[in-house]
Amino acid sequence: MKTRDFPWRWQKSLVIFDLESKSMFKKVVIIGFGLIGGSIALSIKKNRLAKELVAWDTDQDCLKKGSELNMIDGFAENIKSASEGADLIVLSVPLAEMRGVLEQIDLQDQIITDVGSVKGSFVKDVEKVFTKVPPRLIPGHPIAGSEKKGMRASEANMFEGHSVILTPNEESDKVALDKVSKFWSRIGCKISLMSAEDHDAILAKTSHLPHLLSSLISESMYDEPDRSGALAHAAGSFRDMSRISASDPAIWADIFLSNDLKLIESLDRFLVRLENMKNNIASGNHSEVKTFLERGKTVRDHFSSITKEL
């Protein structure tokens, strides 16, 4: 019987029934059960995307806690056994651990994706392990996160309304790309496809450089003789500008070094602007300083109009 034989109200019910009963995947495996892995688990459960959801991590306590909380249906002893029989593997370990994880995967016809913040270095790791990027491996990056750390900070709606960038290549399997896209769409994300290189160039500007600057804004106060006194007089601007400097130093050191070339390119362009601004302030050039600030305001207002986050 086709759905058009039913009145509209019933069709709607049927659609809901269909979505809820039919999971996209039989067995999804999350490798790396931290903030992002945990939030993906919650998103999968919330949207009923897997019949079975299994996780692996070096931290057994987190896995046990995740099972107790029904965030996952079970956990594996090692990556090899976790990857057996999976139809989707999501890699959510820090960049520096990707290669070691890839080496342990028992590669068959699983679809594999990852959530790493740098795509060029991930593709290099994949090529080192598998000679070339397996057609059913679709590199990805959900543009979302938090300065918090660990599975316990997971959020079921971390990715909703955010974009996910996928960086397939010409040999990517169309079915795998389609399934990974639908996976993120069902979680509530907007999907963008681009090359790994374009991804890394954009993220250097919109995420990695701002992160580096945030850390240095905080770090500049490290040696302050009366740091408590100075920080007590800091308000909203310092609060916002320093927020992401609370992020995990090891993970971000990895990101900076993995995207070193694009980050240094962005940093060099930023340094030119900073020197320029400094000279304009030193020479009292009010009109040039104001022009810089106006251009910045134009971009921020543009961003606000796009994201409607203000």
Next chain:
Amino acid sequence: MKTRDFPWRWQKSLVIFDLESKSMFKKVVIIGFGLIGGSIALSIKKNRLAKELVAWDTDQDCLKKGSELNMIDGFAENIKSASEGADLIVLSVPLAEMRGVLEQIDLQDQIITDVGSVKGSFVKDVEKVFTKVPPRLIPGHPIAGSEKKGMRASEANMFEGHSVILTPNEESDKVALDKVSKFWSRIGCKISLMSAEDHDAILAKTSHLPHLLSSLISESMYDEPDRSGALAHAAGSFRDMSRISASDPAIWADIFLSNDLKLIESLDRFLVRLENMKNNIASGNHSEVKTFLERGKTVRDHFSSITKEL
């Protein structure tokens, strides 16, 4: 009759009665009725600090609107008539307009304070107009604000829980200093006293440099060929790091140039760190990069523990 003759419960009522009935000032005049002036008006009304509250601004529409909304009791035609009979004058005009405003004040025995973001330049303006800082003029700066602009964005609780820095000198009138301190205390602020120079050094680090960096983070995207596309992939880090770049360019150009020496000092120290970080990334020095990030995280965690704003 002394309050100790009453049982405790009655004493408390008496105190409330006393606070509500007895305004601190007969006539308060706010010169400059924008975001900050408007928020001060709302704070004064909320805390019943003035029997009469008058404002002056070049923008007559704002003054009329403020009267209609009962934010103020009336407005003056010019600064001279506004300042007559006032016992407190609060200057909340942009830094560049302070001198012109000071020249028009009919100086008698009014207490005067201001809310300017730079204190050294304000003191210089005062000295140019009055030869020396009048003893009853107490320079001040509430460390609060918003990237929004104009009287209509005013908030009655903008200053609550924030600090206010006052920069009296050795010749300051003790009664005037006490009254200005109590004025801000009653609004809900914590008061700090320091020299104008210390104020400007601290604010360069905690506010002016972060602001400059925020503007340049946004400005760096100005010439981006596909700016919409890039901004669509920006998330929480860019949102926070760019927020204050939406602030009024003219006001912030004034602040940067008014605090030029301290700001350039901070900027130079920041540039050294930025070059250092760049070299560590270029040479793949993971441990040094991580150390920088750890020091930044230490400061941010320190800040969070002080402000409990996270």
